[in-house]
Amino acid sequence: MSNEFIKPDEMQVFWHTTSHILAHAVKRLYPEVKLAIGPATDSGFYYDFDTKTPFTADDLGKIEKEMKRIIKEGLPIERFELEKSEALEFVKGEPYKIELIEGIPAGEAITFYRQGDFADLCAGPHLGKTSAVKAYKLLSVTGAYWRGDEKNKMLQRIYGVSFPDRQQLDEHLHRLEEAKKRDHNRLGRELELFTTSEYIGQGLPILMPKGARIMQILQRFVEDEEEKRGYQLTKTPFMAKSDLYKISGHWDHYRDGMFIMGKEGDKEIFALRPMTCPFQFQAYLSKMRSYRDLPIRYNETATLFRNEASGEMHGLIRVRQFTLSEGHIVCTPEQLEDEFRGSLDLASFMLKTLGLDEDVSFRFSKWDAQNREKYIGSPEQWENTQNIMRSILDRLEINYVEAEGEAAFYGPKLDIQIKNVHGKEDTLITIQVDFQLAERFEMEYIDADGQKKHPYIVHRSSIGCYERTLALLIEKYAGAFPLWLAPVQVKVLPISEKHFDYAEAVAARLQACGFRVEKDTRNEKIGYKIREAQKQKVPYMLIAGDKEEEQGTVSVRSRKDGELGTLTLDEFITAIQEEIKNKTI
RNA sequence: GCUGGUGUAGCUCAAUGGCAGAGCAAUUGAUUUGUAAUCAAUAGGUUGCGGGUUCAAAUCCCAUCACCAGCUCCA
Known part of the structure; x- marks a missing residue:
């Protein structure tokens, strides 16, 4: 403080x-x-x-x-x-x-x-x-x-x-009150981004149209950016037989966190996936790979299921079903550093675009040698992988803290941490180095010398888990999203019934240009409509009355700066196209 | 999972064992509106769900579900 x-x-x-x-x-x-x-x-x-x-x-x-x-x-x-x-x-x-x-x-x-x-x-x-x-x-x-x-x-x-x-x-207590008003759990419901239902259950939020819209925008942005960076999208199943998890180690080291369907003695027991790694590995394993094929970068907008204990759920930040911008890079030892660097660069790009880059800190999460049973692999492998990772981090000049016992069960992690509005820290994005799972799954490539070798795997997220990231964005912007993310970008407000047709024409034109538009044709005064739009945090309000209709213009009001004056519709369109293209914060 | 708290109309909240209420939202009507709330009327409830105590329960007890704060765990 x-x-x-x-x-x-x-x-x-x-x-x-x-x-x-x-x-x-x-x-x-x-x-x-x-x-x-x-x-x-x-x-x-x-x-x-x-x-x-x-x-x-x-x-x-x-x-x-x-x-x-x-x-x-x-x-x-x-x-x-x-x-x-x-x-x-x-x-x-x-x-x-x-x-x-x-x-x-x-x-x-x-x-x-x-x-x-x-x-x-x-x-x-x-x-x-x-x-x-x-x-x-x-x-x-x-x-x-x-x-x-x-x-x-x-x-x-x-x-x-x-x-x-x-x-x-008093100032401190006031700040706490103000922070509460930004709480995503409250704002997200007020702004109709998400809701919950006791009939559906804990940790299973329902994304409302506006929240789903934001997720869709983020998802398209992420998948497009990943494609530019050489990723290949996979779509893998949401569940698998226990056999898969027995190989990966989830069955022994992650079972408490999984939803398992079936019981002891059943011919086949299935489990919903808590991670995508073993699934994408099967894609890799589907044919023989040469060192010339590497690195292979798989990405997937992955729905994951984790059976969190009942007291651990929190709004969109901790849930039982979530969507991770997940990916696995299979590479040679020589490529590892570049791939790690590339993953970090992607994550940094995402954070910068979202305006969260100043709010994060880095954590190097290592294993706990006193708790061997929590992990797969040998101490030598752990020390070796951690040393490789540390030297990469140091060469990247990342300012990190080290944390014992925070590693994944299969490898050390670089966690990008962020604090929510209450000061509680959570992992937003993680990049992990793994040598164990390639061995367990017998993933190999033929090297230039003709020898079969195990690759390294980088487990990484680019924008984190969409639900959690959305939660933090809600809090960061107090619900007033940057234009490119706003679920409703423009609201057209006719002065009176006489202007409904003109408002409709304006809205139709904007819609045709690809903007997300609403119009308020309720029988209310303009001040009332502005108040509502403002409370909904709509970035731009276009007031349409006699004057505008005659001149073919709109009176522009921004949620941030109030009245901006009259523009032709074309001028307005050009201005917001620019703002959206630049993803202005 | 653990500790504590909360649950009343769509939302925010009142009603301390004795007739369930207000504001906002909604609906209808009037008003035709110029940059953050026009006026009026109407409707809205088996008090989270299930038991129990009591002549009488939103209120007390038990159980359960959900939400909140924290612990533990974690993206």
Whole structure:
């Protein structure tokens, strides 16, 4: 969270201190509650508590009042150190603190911070006294597993935020409210882009005509661009026998995420595809391949099915059926770097065109060597592939963070990450390097030396999953899409009934030119029609009355800049053709 | 899957065990409109679905489905 007056790291200290004040207040009100941890986050702080009865909204109010007292008391905050044995004695009765202290390596300082009658194990640093926190708010209470492991007990987490003055807090809360208004889940329904039905089920959104329109535009754009870049489109089945997934490793490493049809003992068990890779591999395997054929770049606008757990679905961002701009490049080891580079270039081009390029970050997702059973292949293969990938990334001068345990089960990934309007990060696009599956499927090519060799495979997406990308576009533009993407580009608004025929002629002409046009022939005043069109975020409104009809012109109003004046229809058409061609953001 | 919350008209929300309501949207009529809301009337409901408690349930309890926040998982 950016802040004009305080640097981010100072805010972290500020928030961390507030989390101690929160824990202090909870301990005063509910002495039996056990303390877990309470760090600062990117945008505030939280503290995890182990409590028999979960906190209610009323409790939060009480806790806030108690925090106020602690702040008013202006308690000095003091740091002190203890030896391990002393520390363990000090936190007697706090099992989570004991566990934390036991995990601290011998010889490392064990520090505590004390404010009044409360002291907490903490690396610090902290503010000098509790009264420095002038404005704070507890935002929510949720469940969270101890140490982020679902095998552990679920604790109660209280989230909050704080600032050095009331105004900054109010501004922050206002920003949160504004962000909510951009939430794709709300805007997407308001703008009739999608809906859901409890009869259809969770994670299965229905794309309404306007949402489907945007997806269609994106899809055509993506497929055309991929064709230009040497991709060949495939159309592979939505399901396959379990045999296929047994070879790919999905059966052993991805089964929880799949919709499986049939039961143990059935002659054939089918499963809906969670990924397209093994299907496109069958296309490759349909005949003998020479090194001269490579690289082969397959793309597919792929409908995929993943059986996400019930609590994980979210609007269009996490769903059970989705459409991935998927593709697999089969290449020689020598071609790998170029193909990776090309994939990244394509993804970057897409992001730039959509205006999302400034909003993404890169993550190099590696395997977790401690969790071998999650992956196929040997440690040597993993290390080797990861090293190759890292050197490619470094040569491309990509600014990435490394993440252990985030790899696919068959290979490491470069994930292009983006945050939604609530600050939650998700993967938008991913590019993966894979040597394992080519072996498992016995994919080969005859090299120049006459030897059969296994190719490398780049699994890649170009624009990501259309549903998720659409969600992020809705939030990015608050529903006001660039002209080339807008489901309705122009709305013709006749002043009165007298002008319906002229409005019809204008709309027909625009339609014939390929624009997406609507007209508003309701018996309403022009101000009302403008208001409606504006709320629907239509980029251009054309007002048609006596004057325009006489002169064969239109009065142009843009949703962004308001009245633009009168143009001939030809002038208007030329202008928006240009805007669409350039995909102006 | 887990923790907590929510579910009332198409939408946003009221009704704290005692007659289900408002605004917007919709429909009809009047108005013929010049750059972000014309006026009036009408209609709209087995309170998500299913059980239970009660003389009486939108309201309390149980179960279930969906949605929201978060955890875990993930594109």
